[in-house]
Amino acid sequence: MASLRCTVATPTRELFSGEIHYASVPGAEGSYGVLPGHEMLVSSDKQGILTLWLDEAGNTRRQFLLYEGAAQxxxxxxxxxxxxxxxxxxxxxxxxxxxxxxxxxxxxxLEGQEGEQARVALENCKNHMAWYDLQLKVAAEPAK
Incomplete structure (x- = not known):
């Protein structure tokens, strides 16, 4: 069976690069699958688990927890x-x-400070906190 090239990355690093046979992507409107030959697509993604099937039989998988983003x-x-x-x-x-x-x-x-710089720093910290909370929540769930 054919395969497709896949790259998974964040602004600071590449998480995966290689050939896959199928992907389940956590799209903003619901999860969707990608197989070789898939139509062109650009989508917003929500937080969730991206699952990549590396072999045709589906025996070898890689899973990545993502917090928002996009796919193409x-x-x-x-x-x-x-x-x-x-x-x-x-x-x-x-x-x-x-x-x-x-x-x-x-x-x-930061919550006790005033000013634009403190407000921006606080917002950034809260975004990172949401990311940490998501990781802890997923880690606590039973494996699927």
Whole structure:
């Protein structure tokens, strides 16, 4: 069976690059599948799990947790860009908990400050906190 090229990335790093046989993408209007030969597509994505099937039989999969973003299918190439993202196989819950706790303190400190710079910093921290909370929620769910 044919395959398609796939890249999964965030603004700071590439999470995956390789050949796949199928992808399940968490689109903003609902999850959708991508197979080789898929029609051209650009979509907004919501937070959720991107699943890539690396072999034709579906025995080898990779899963990535993404926080918002976009996807494009063009000429048998799937590109998925997330605002934040991580490989679920390497998610370290203890590290995420530590980062979340430090960020909670930073948010608490910023909430008492005034000014545009503090407002922007607080908004950025809250976005990161939502990302950490999502990771912890998914890690606590039973594997599918």
């Amino acid at each position: 299918v063009y000429q048998d190439t799937l590109t998925v860009l997330g605002r934040f993202g991580t490989d679920l196989d390497t998610l370290d819950v203890e590290v995420v908990k530590e980062k979340a706790e430090a960020l909670r303190q930073q948010i608490e400190d």
